[in-house]
Structure formats: C-alpha cells, structure tokens
Amino acid sequence: MSKYIRAKITENAPVNKGHNLLVLSPDNIQQHPLPGQFYMIGTDFSYDPLLKRPFSIFREASGELQFLYRIKGKGTERMKEMKKGDTVNLLGPLGNGYPIPGKNLTPVLIAGGIGIASLFPLAEKLSGNVHLFYGARTKNELLMLNELKGLLRKELIISTDDGSEGRKGTVIDALNVFLTSNSHPPQADSTSNFLLYACGPSPMLEAVSKFAAEKGIKGYISMEENMACGVGACLGCTVKTKKGYKRVCKEGPVFSAEEIVWT
Ligand SMILES: Cc1cc2nc3c(=O)[nH]c(=O)nc-3n(C[C@H](O)[C@H](O)[C@H](O)COP(=O)(O)OP(=O)(O)OC[C@H]3O[C@@H](n4cnc5c(N)ncnc54)[C@H](O)[C@@H]3O)c2cc1C
Ligand code: FES
Known part of the structure; x- marks a missing residue:
C-alpha cells in the first residue's frame, strides 16, 4: 500500500x-x-521531496487531513506561504501512534506547546474522557481552546510559565498537585489507575518520564527528532533506549516513558 499522497490545500490559515x-x-x-x-x-x-518535514495528524474529517503547525524555521516559513489550491506531496501515515488505554485506566494527557497537535486526536478518539494538562509559555501560545473545551468531558488544566492563563508554572507542577489530591481512597481514580500520555519539548518529556517513574505510573511519550527520510532508512532520528538505539520515525514516535535513556 503506497504511502505517497498528493493533496490540494483547502486551507492554510x-x-x-x-x-x-x-x-x-x-x-x-x-x-x-x-x-x-x-x-x-x-x-x-x-x-521537493528533499524538504519534507514531520507533522502529527491533528484531525481527519470529511476526507480531509488537518495539521496544526508552529512556524519555526526554513521549512515552516515556506509552508506558511502555500496557498489554497496548491498541490502538496506527503508521505504517511507514519510511525506507531498511541496505544489505547485498557478499560480500567484513566488517561491523563500532558501537552506542551505544539504537542497539543499530536494529543488532540487521542482525546477525540477517547470521546473526551481524558484529563488534559496543557502548558505553554504564555496565554497567546495556547491553541484550539474552544475546540478542547467542547470536546473534553473531564478536566482541562491549563498552565503557563508567566501565569497569563491558568496556573502559573509548568505542567509538571500542575500534574503533581492533581495526582496528590486524587491518590487517596475512596477517590475513584487512584494513582496506579492513571496512564500518562505526553507530547511536547524534550525537557518536558524527560520531566514527565522521571515523574512517572517516581510515582510508579505508566506512561507513553511522543519523541521529537529531526527527520530526513521518515521511513527508517537514514538512521538520522535515533534515540537511546534501554534496548539500544531506536528510530523515532519507525519504532516511535511513541515510546514507553520508562524505555528512553535521557543523556
Ligand atoms: C513525529 C513528529 C511530529 C511532529 N509534529 C508536529 C506538529 O504537529 N506541529 C508542529 O508544528 N511541529 C511538529 N513537529 C516538529 C516539526 O517537524 C518541526 O518544527 C519542523 O520540522 C521545523 O521545520 P523548519 O524547517 O521550519 O525548522 P528548521 O529549524 O529550519 O529545521 C528543523 C530541523 O530540520 C533540519 N533540516 C533542515 N533541512 C533538512 C532536511 N532537508 N532534511 C532533514 N532535516 C533538515 C534542520 O537542521 C533543523 O534542525 C513534529 C516533529 C516530529 C518528529
Ligand atoms: S528519519 Fe530516517 S530513519 Fe528516521
């Protein structure tokens, strides 16, 4: 089955x-x-195809594929200039995706910045039955808040580094408070019933992994590495794991939080 796709831009706003x-x-x-x-x-x-860049699926709806992206450097600056009606070449879907939690587990999603793009479809798939911790540097960097509020059936806990929206501090601070207050019986959610899913900047993923290990909670993290081929051929995206080096594009991008060796 070919993963090469040609697509027309219907919106780039x-x-x-x-x-x-x-x-x-x-x-x-x-x-x-x-x-x-x-x-x-x-x-x-x-x-093209030299300058392809990896982007998480944000949404698939009415036969269209949606991507939420941050304008960062050369590639995304060019992407921003692409117009409605232009044709784009893409390759995918690639990578493994998030495992779906067992029935007795409560999913807790932790998004840092543009990491929300990857976790949004998981929240949708789980019909909004997730706790979502969403952190950003400042209020203006929080994305799709109305869509999230419409979707979620549990808590949306926002934190910003500067305190301009939600709790002041990191998502880890907010998570700590939440888990501490939810870990005592007879609460329905005891800590061991939580399953963490995180996507965001590398220091946040490292902190989530360490936090999960300390608390004895299982979790999955979506890793980000620069990618050239995206299909496992160039070895440009490897990360160190307890079982040797693995390719983020092929064996990932989602890894068990305990698997990654942080250097
Ligand atoms: C699995 C995955 C999912 C992601 N999902 C999203 C998402 O949903 N939304 C989002 O905003 N971001 C996402 N990202 C990050 C996104 O891919 C980067 O922000 C984007 O690649 C930046 O590209 P740029 O050219 O604008 O930035 P730059 O900083 O110019 O380039 C990014 C990096 O790519 C390197 N590079 C330059 N040219 C090439 C080349 N030809 N081949 C390979 N590498 C090159 C550069 O050296 C640089 O380190 C994801 C990343 C991964 C790994
Ligand atoms: S990007 Fe080439 S192996 Fe992952």
Missing part, C-alpha cells in the same frame, strides 16, 4: 501569531491515520 492550521484534501486516503502518527509534508515545490 493562521490560528494565532506563529501557528497555522493546514487542511489538505488528498487524491485518495488509502490508510486512515491513528492518533500519534505523523506525515512527512513537502514544504518546498522546487526542492
């Missing part, structure tokens, strides 16, 4: 300063993406 929503209408979708999977998207017409 800012959701706030520095972030866009890209909506693509593919010629055909042979494989539906799972939450946590990603696509390599061509960001430049003249050099």
